[in-house]
Amino acid sequence: MVVPKDYESDVEIAWCPGCGNFGILQAVKKALVEMKLEPHRLLFVSGIGQGPKLPHYTRGNVFNGLHGRTIPAATGARLANHELTVIGIDGDGGAYGEGLNHLLAAMRRNINMTYLVHNNQVYGLTKGQASPTSDAGFITKTTPLGAILPVNPLALALASDVSFLARGFSGDVEHLASLIKAGVKHRGFALIDILQPCVSFNRQNTFKWYRDRVYRVEDEGYDPTDKAAATAKAQEWGDRIPTGIIYRQERPVYEEQIPALKKKPLVRQPINPSQFEALLDEFA
Amino acid sequence: MTDFNIMVGGEAGQGVQSVGAIIAKTLARGDCHIFADQDYESRVRGGHNFFRIRASTRETGAVSEELDLLVALNSETIDIHKKEVKSDGLIIHDGETTQARISKTKGLDVPLIKLARDAAGNRLMANTVSVGAIFGLLDYNFEIIESILTKEFTRQGQKIIDDNIKAARAGYDHARKNGRSKTLPEIRLTSRKRAKILLNGNEAISLGALAAGCKLIAGYPMTPASSIMEYIAGKEKEYDVAAVHVEDEIAAINMAVGAGYAGIRSMVATSGGGFSLMVEGLALAGMTETPVVIVLGQRPGPATGLPTRTEQGELWYALHAGHGEFPRAVLSPSNAKEAFYAIVKAFNLAEKYQTPVIVLTDHHLATSYATVDRFDLRRVKIERGDTVSPTKIGEARSYRRHAVTDSGISPRALPGLTKALVVTDSDEHDEAGHMIEDAATRIEQDLKRLRKLDGLRKEIGPPVIKEAPKADATLIGWGSTGGAIEEAAAIFQKDGKAVSTIHFNEIWPFPADEVKAVFEKSGKTVVIESNATAQLAGLIRRETGKKVDHTILKYDGRPFSPKYIISHLKGVL
Ligand SMILES: Cc1ncc(C[n+]2csc(CCOP(=O)(O)OP(=O)(O)O)c2C)c(N)n1
Numbered sequence: 001m002v003v004p005k006d007y008e009s010d011v012e013i014a015w016c017p018g019c020g021n022f023g024i025l026q027a028v029k030k031a032l033v034e035m036k037l038e039p040h041r042l043l044f045v046s047g048i049g050q051g052p053k054l055p056h057y058t059r060g061n062v063f064n065g066l067h068g069r070t071i072p073a074a075t076g077a078r079l080a081n082h083e084l085t086v087i088g089i090d091g092d093g094g095a096y097g098e099g100l101n102h103l104l105a106a107m108r109r110n111i112n113m114t115y116l117v118h119n120n121q122v123y124g125l126t127k128g129q130a131s132p133t134s135d136a137g138f139i140t141k142t143t144p145l146g147a148i149l150p151v152n153p154l155a156l157a158l159a160s161d162v163s164f165l166a167r168g169f170s171g172d173v174e175h176l177a178s179l180i181k182a183g184v185k186h187r188g189f190a191l192i193d194i195l196q197p198c199v200s201f202n203r204q205n206t207f208k209w210y211r212d213r214v215y216r217v218e219d220e221g222y223d224p225t226d227k228a229a230a231t232a233k234a235q236e237w238g239d240r241i242p243t244g245i246i247y248r249q250e251r252p253v254y255e256e257q258i259p260a261l262k263k264k265p266l267v268r269q270p271i272n273p274s275q276f277e278a279l280l281d282e283f284a
Numbered sequence: 285m286t287d288f289n290i291m292v293g294g295e296a297g298q299g300v301q302s303v304g305a306i307i308a309k310t311l312a313r314g315d316c317h318i319f320a321d322q323d324y325e326s327r328v329r330g331g332h333n334f335f336r337i338r339a340s341t342r343e344t345g346a347v348s349e350e351l352d353l354l355v356a357l358n359s360e361t362i363d364i365h366k367k368e369v370k371s372d373g374l375i376i377h378d379g380e381t382t383q384a385r386i387s388k389t390k391g392l393d394v395p396l397i398k399l400a401r402d403a404a405g406n407r408l409m410a411n412t413v414s415v416g417a418i419f420g421l422l423d424y425n426f427e428i429i430e431s432i433l434t435k436e437f438t439r440q441g442q443k444i445i446d447d448n449i450k451a452a453r454a455g456y457d458h459a460r461k462n463g464r465s466k467t468l469p470e471i472r473l474t475s476r477k478r479a480k481i482l483l484n485g486n487e488a489i490s491l492g493a494l495a496a497g498c499k500l501i502a503g504y505p506m507t508p509a510s511s512i513m514e515y516i517a518g519k520e521k522e523y524d525v526a527a528v529h530v531e532d533e534i535a536a537i538n539m540a541v542g543a544g545y546a547g548i549r550s551m552v553a554t555s556g557g558g559f560s561l562m563v564e565g566l567a568l569a570g571m572t573e574t575p576v577v578i579v580l581g582q583r584p585g586p587a588t589g590l591p592t593r594t595e596q597g598e599l600w601y602a603l604h605a606g607h608g609e610f611p612r613a614v615l616s617p618s619n620a621k622e623a624f625y626a627i628v629k630a631f632n633l634a635e636k637y638q639t640p641v642i643v644l645t646d647h648h649l650a651t652s653y654a655t656v657d658r659f660d661l662r663r664v665k666i667e668r669g670d671t672v673s674p675t676k677i678g679e680a681r682s683y684r685r686h687a688v689t690d691s692g693i694s695p696r697a698l699p700g701l702t703k704a705l706v707v708t709d710s711d712e713h714d715e716a717g718h719m720i721e722d723a724a725t726r727i728e729q730d731l732k733r734l735r736k737l738d739g740l741r742k743e744i745g746p747p748v749i750k751e752a753p754k755a756d757a758t759l760i761g762w763g764s765t766g767g768a769i770e771e772a773a774a775i776f777q778k779d780g781k782a783v784s785t786i787h788f789n790e791i792w793p794f795p796a797d798e799v800k801a802v803f804e805k806s807g808k809t810v811v812i813e814s815n816a817t818a819q820l821a822g823l824i825r826r827e828t829g830k831k832v833d834h835t836i837l838k839y840d841g842r843p844f845s846p847k848y849i850i851s852h853l854k855g856v857l
Contacts, residue, residue: 011718040703045542048710056707056718061699063545064709064719065538066568072502072535076542076550077699079500079526084546084700105531260499260524267547267698269524271497273664279491279519280658283481 002036004029011056020196020207021051023170024118028087029058030173031180043084045074047099049091050125051118051196060087068098071106074113081265082255085184086113093123096132096151106189107160109254114183114190117153118170120198121205128201135204153193154234154246158227163188165230165247169195169214171207175243182245188253195241210241217244224248286316286341289348290418292411293334293365294357296327299411302436303355304335305653306415310424310432311339312482312655319344319767320653321843326507326591332360345619345654345767347845353421355414357396359384374463376417378410392417392463394455403454404447412448416455421463426456481658485649485764488620488656489579490515492627493551494525495664498577500550502528502539504558507591508650509581512553533558537565537576544574545708547698549631553579556598557588563605566640570610572708573686573694573733575634575641575669577627582646584841593841594647596763596814599823602644603792609730611692611737613641613744614792618766621656622789623649628664633743636669637736638696644791646814648843649764672697672704684715688728692735737793744790746798751805752782757857758806760832761813762788762820765844769812772849781857782807788820794827803830810834810856812849 007029015021032042044055048067055062061084065073070088078086095103095117106115122140123129130140130147137146157165164186168176176194183190195214197207222244223229230247255261263269290307294300301322308320316339325331338348349368354375356362359382362375369375375386378396386393394417396410403413412433419429430449437445483491490512493501503513517527530536536552543550552562559580569576580602584595602614613633617626623645630641672683672695683704687694694715697704707717712729714720748766750773757776761769766787773783786802788795803809809832811821816839821832836852838844 040705041700043546043699053719056709059705061705062707062709062717063542063572063699064707064711065541065572066564066710069534069538069565069568072530072538073542073545075528075535076500076502076539076544077546079528079539080543080546080548080550081698081700101531102535105535258526259521260526263524266499266524266526266543267701269499271549271666273495273497273661273666275523276491276495277661279494280481280661283483283487284658 002033002038004033006039007032007058009057009059013057014053015050016200018199019050020120020170020198021054021118023173024051024116024176024194024196025054025057027168027170027173027176027180028054028116030177031184034177035181035184037085041083041085043077043086044089045070045077045086046089047094048125049094049118051091052089052094054089068094069102070094071099071102071115075106075109075111078111078113078255079258079261079266081267082112082261083265087184088113088115090115090117091124092117092119092121092133093131096153104156104160107157107162107191110163110188110251111254112188114180114192116180117191117193118196119153119193120196120202122198122202124198124201138204152234153191155231157191158231158234158247161251162191162247163249163251164190166190166192166245167195167243168192169210169243170197171211172214172243175216179245186248188251195243213239213241214243215240217242217246287348288339289351290337290353290355291334291351291365291368292355292357292414293332293361295330295360296325296333297329298357300333300335300357303411303415304337306432306436307418308337308653309482310419310429311337312480313428313432314339316341317343318482318653318655319346321347321648322651323842324592332364334361334365344771346771347843349845349847353418355418356382357411357414358382374421376414392421392459394458396455399454399458400451404451406447409448409451412451413455416452417459417463420456420459423460426453429456479658480655482653482655483620484651484653485620485623485645486511486651487515488624489553489627489643489645491659492624493631494519494523495661496628496631497549497666498551498631499524499548500526500528500540500543501553502530502536502550503553504530504533504536506555506558508583508647509553509555509558509579511650512579533561534565537562537578538568540576541565541569541572541574544569544576545572545699547701549575549577549635551577551579553581555581555583556585556601559605564607567606567608567610568710569640570606570608570612570733571710573638575638577630577634577641577643579627579643579645581650582644584839590841592647594764594814594843595839595841596646596765596819597839599644599762599791599815599819602642610733611637611639611740612792613637613740614644615641616644616763616789616791617649618763618787618789619649620654624659626789632665632667633740636667636693637740638669638693639736644763646764669693670695672702685717686713686715686729686732688715688732690735691739692732693739741793744793744795746795748787748789749784749798749802751784751802752777755782755784755805755807757781757808757810758784758786758802760786760809760811760820760824762791765812765814768844768846768849771846772853775846775850776853776857794823796827799824800828800830803828808833808856810836810853812836812844814838814844
């Protein structure tokens with residue numbers, strides 16, 4: 001039995017009142033309880049940022065590593081023990097800036113994990129500098145002349161042939177929880193970009209701004225297995241912002257292609273030095 | 285004592301490396317000791333490359349600069365190396381290629397290309413003809429050459445094997461008919477017991493890592509480390525190990541740390557440039573108390589430096605890399621045998637002390653071949669450190685990954701294997717692994733981590749000390765220079781000088797007490813190392829207060845030879 005209490009933590013939350021992160025935390029907990037996943041079978045890997053503090057505010061195994069390096073650490077942990085359910089958590093700075101190279105590689109590899117990106121279009125923890133997803137022209141202390149063109153994470157993911165791609169909104173907890181569940185259940189790499197208003201540093205992309213624009217693609221008879229349609233959806237931004245599962249496909253999972261992982265997780269395999277005797281013959 | 289030296293030289297693409305390896309492997313079947321090194325440029329075709337093989341009746345770990353046989357696959361090789369050929373030595377070459385005119389007493393003209401074409405129908409096998417010629421001159425048992433060629437070319441099929449054997453045979457017969465043979469019974473096969481193996485430093489490290497139970501290597505190619513991942517990747521289908529060619533070295537270290545956190549032995553292998561990208565991850569391992577093993581194969585820097593050459597310029601870097609303060613161990617094996625046991629020890633220390641361990645090698649050690657006694661895998665002891673048993677933990681809601689202990693070591697639980705939740709953070713954290721800001725917890729955790737150095741200090745062996753009574757001088761080195769220093773000392777001893785040696789094959793935490801003791805009766809102290817700033821001498825000064833009398837430094841990217849050391853010592857002693 002898994003009950004909501006299993007995911008309650010007593011660590012004091014260091015987010016600003018009204019922060020979009022609260023909705024994401026709620027959705028994560030809801031999804032995990034509904035999936036009946038026990039906390040010790042779960043591993044959160046996160047980086048540095050306000051969003052990536054999330055694992056401390058719920059329960060599970062936690063590896064809170066470096067800014068932007070969530071994905072390789074999560075990949076290493078999955079390779080060591082592929083019985084763990086792995087959820088990665090980063091902000092848009094860590095995911096699409098510092099760690100972008102890892103994201104591209106993870107999508108190509110198709111490692112089986114779910115990656116939640118708290119996308120507030122600004123650097124929160126370091127207090128309000130432009131992020132890779134800030135709107136062009138966004139004025140901050142580091143970009144007094146205006147930010148450069150933003151990256152489009154959805155288009156990037158599709159170009160990397162991602163196997164699961166969704167966009168959620170932290171103001172729609174119910175829907176976000178359903179996306180997280182779908183991502184965790186998906187076999188392969190699942191990227192969930194989450195629109196997260198930052199009440200302290202982003203006066204432009206507020207709760208109201210998003211609420212006026214977001215809609216659920218599934219309400220419009222959208223087919224997430226159609227890559228051409230997904231590619232078009234990825235370009236939609238402005239008056240209407242799509243949320244929901246943008247794209248989904250079956251692709252070979254990285255772990256399943258490694259012979260050593262076929263029997264059981266590496267961490268459960270014994271160490272036996274003498275099994276390598278035959279290799280010495282190569283040098284005799 | 286017999287000491288026989290062969291050099292094969294040519295341009296990249298002529299197969300200098302593979303011919304050299306075949307010669308070394310063939311000679312290793314005899315009862316002699318082999319040491320072989322290679323010198324090549326950072327390019328795929330052209331330039332000048334050579335491979336030196338030394339066969340000796342005495343154990344040797346250094347190159348010699350006096351050649352008995354020079355195999356010149358092009359004329360440039362003759363120009364550059366003829367001065368190294370001994371007065372009774374011989375140059376084997378193909379007159380048609382080299383256009384060199386060498387007297388009959390100094391040279392043997394073997395029509396390598398013609399013989400390759402006639403015997404094997406393939407001019408590319410000219411280099412195999414040269415192998416045959418060498419062993420023809422040595423009157424070596426041809427069956428051994430045949431068996432080595434068969435083993436070398438197995439993967440390429442029977443026809444390639446047969447053609448290579450034909451090519452070798454042609455060279456062998458030609459040399460026996462036309463050359464003045466040099467019979468060296470000492471280096472020929474006399475028994476069939478084959479107690480020795482021939483391998484280079486990277487191969488020893490790869491084998492050691494597998495034997496130690498390394499289950500994951502994550503890497504990005506960089507000379508001289510690439511062949512470690514390549515070797516292990518080649519075993520992925522047969523053995524339970526994963527090799528991941530990652531997007532960059534930052535991914536490599538973070539992946540290895542993630543795997544270490546989840547409970548498997550994991551490693552990375554790189555050179556200085558890649559290590560620089562890993563440094564933040566090194567500190568992450570220190571902070572999260574995660575075991576990880578890093579092989580740092582040095583080459584001359586700064587920046588890209590001399591990619592295919594050797595240097596010991598990163599001793600201080602290996603000791604200090606990483607922001608903040610955290611414990612580490614640094615091992616610096618001097619030869620292939622030590623490299624094998626060093627990597628095993630590195631994995632044990634990393635897990636016992638839950639912290640990163642660096643195995644510091646260099647291009648010379650990584651790529652030089654040596655005969656060593658076949659490793660005894662039963663001697664490989666696995667020590668996984670203080671772990672929490674799954675049964676003991678039960679329902680433990682209260683497990684604290686970073687529990688404060690006297691030794692600084694917190695018993696380790698692994699995520700998913702028990703009900704304990706394993707929480708850790710690169711932010712400063714409390715015992716439970718959650719991030720904190722308060723000063724008291726910070727101090728407590730910082731000291732706890734650093735206390736692990738006390739235990740580590742006891743694990744590090746003393747340097748290898750060979751004391752001569754009433755020493756006139758003590759030669760001091762670390763890492764791959766061991767063989768050359770040792771041999772230089774032996775030569776001085778023979779000349780009636782009392783020379784001691786101290787060699788560091790485990791260098792951090794620094795074994796200061798043992799060093800101080802030797803300094804009391806050392807005579808003149810001379811530190812010998814492959815860098816320009818005398819990093820070991822500086823470290824000794826810092827850790828013991830002792831100032832060494834002299835240094836012999838070499839930073840041209842080439843390894844030390846005993847001869848080089850002797851010529852520089854003459855001014856000192
Ligand atoms: C290597 C490195 N560079 C910079 C930082 C400082 N830093 C911490 S979080 C952060 C960006 C935060 O923005 P984001 O990733 O979007 O997360 P948010 O705080 O908005 O949730 C930066 C620049 C760091 N910790 N490490």
